[in-house]
Amino acid sequence: SQVAVSTLTSLPSLLFVWDHRLDRNGQLAPLAPEAGFRLEASAAFAEPWLLGQDEFIKLSAAASKFFAIGRNLTLRGDLRYDQGIPLGGAALLPEVERFFAGGDTTVRGYEDDRLATEIVRVGVPPIAGLSQIRVIPSGGNIRTLASVDAQLRIYKILAGALFSDAGLITNQWASVTLDSIRPSVGTGLRLLTPFGILAVEYAVPLRPHLGDDPRGRLHFYFAARAQF
Numbered sequence: 527s528q529v530a531v532s533t534l535t536s537l538p539s540l541l542f543v544w545d546h547r548l549d550r551n552g553q554l555a556p557l558a559p560e561a562g563f564r565l566e567a568s569a570a571f572a573e574p575w576l577l578g579q580d581e582f583i584k585l586s587a588a589a590s591k592f593f594a595i596g597r598n599l600t601l602r603g604d605l606r607y608d609q610g611i612p613l614g615g616a617a618l619l620p621e622v623e624r625f626f627a628g629g630d631t632t633v634r635g636y637e638d639d640r641l642a643t644e645i646v647r648v649g650v651p652p653i654a655g656l657s658q659i660r661v662i663p664s665g666g667n668i669r670t671l672a673s674v675d676a677q678l679r680i681y682k683i684l685a686g687a688l689f690s691d692a693g694l695i696t697n698q699w700a701s702v703t704l705d706s707i708r709p710s711v712g713t714g715l716r717l718l719t720p721f722g723i724l725a726v727e728y729a730v731p732l733r734p735h736l737g738d739d740p741r742g743r744l745h746f747y748f749a750a751r752a753q754f
Contacts, residue, residue, distance in 0.1 A: 533620045536578035539570030550594045558718070560594040572623075580620050581613040598679040606671040618697060624665030625695060630745045632671055633693035635710030635729030636738060639663040642695030643737055661737030666695040677716065685716045687727065708733050712742070722750040 543566050547559030556564075570584040586608045593601040610619040618624070629638035644664040650656045675689040692709040696702050714727025730742035 531621070533622050534577065534579045535572055535620065535623060536574075536576060537570045537572045537584070539568055539584075541568045542566065547590075547592060550597075558723075559592045560600045561592050563592065564588075564590045574614070580616070580623075582616070582619055582623070583611040583613065584623070585609050585611070600677045602673075602675040602677070604671070604673040604675075606669070608669040610667045612667065619665075619667055621665070624667065625669035626663055626665045627669055627671060627693045627695055628663075630747045633691040633708060633710055634689070634712050634727060634745050635691070635731040635742050636708065637743065639665070640737065641693050641708050642666050643735065645736065664695075667697045668695070668699070670694045679718070683718045685718055687714045687716055687725075689713070689727075689729075691729070705733065708735075710742075712745075714745075722748055724748050 543564070545556055545564050546562045547554070547556045547564050548562035549555035549558065550560050552561070566586070566588040568584075568586045572578050572580055572582045572584070574581045586606070588606040589604070591603045595601060608625050610623065610625065612619055626639040627633050627641035628636035633641055640661075640663050642664050643661050646660045646662060647657045648660065650658050671691070671693045673689060673691045675687060677685050677687045679685045688711075690709065690711045692707055694702065694707050696706060709732045710729045711732060712727055712729030714725055716723055716725040725745075725747055727745045727747075728742060729745060731738050731740065734740045
């Protein structure tokens with residue numbers, strides 16, 4: 527936090543998206559989907575010869591599926607996989623390129639970017655033998671995320687939701703254990719307005735580690751809609 531480290535990355539990439547998110551009438555509605563699916567895949571190569579400093583490959587894939595049940599219930603499932611492959615003898619991706627999770631848009635119930643952390647012990651001068659423990663985000667080369675969400679329209683634009691998230695951050699699959707998977711459960715209220723979704727949600731981590739609040743945390747988000 528005291529010494530600035532600059533990273534220059536040149537990352538040409540390819541992205542494939544198949545968006546077939548629909549409303550209940552079968553019409554395309556990517557801004558407010560209630561049925562259909564969305565698939566995404568990307569590949570990127572960081573080149574060190576022209577503009578970048580590091581050499582690595584990044585691969586990502588994501589899928590979302592929506593189910594409309596009755597007139598008011600919508601079920602949603604999300605799955606995402608990201609992997610970075612360091613090249614040139616490196617073991618880790620550059621710090622700014624590592625994958626993180628936790629917070630409103632990944633695994634709710636955990637603090638932002640703190641799904642994987644490392645413990646740093648530093649001395650507390652001038653007292654000898656006394657150290658301070660800091661828990662900081664570490665990120666990793668591999669990230670997997672999954673979520674199941676049930677949204678029930680209660681009255682006009684007001685909807686309630688129940689959800690469960692899970693995530694994993696690691697540097698190599700050989701080191702993964704059951705304790706590496708970090709699940710959470712939660713509930714919330716959402717306003718489904720014509721110009722966007724406003725939500726307040728509360729999630730509780732089911733496998734808290736040092737630095738996590740076992741009581742959970744509130745999440746707020748607003749997803750705006752735009753039409754052109």
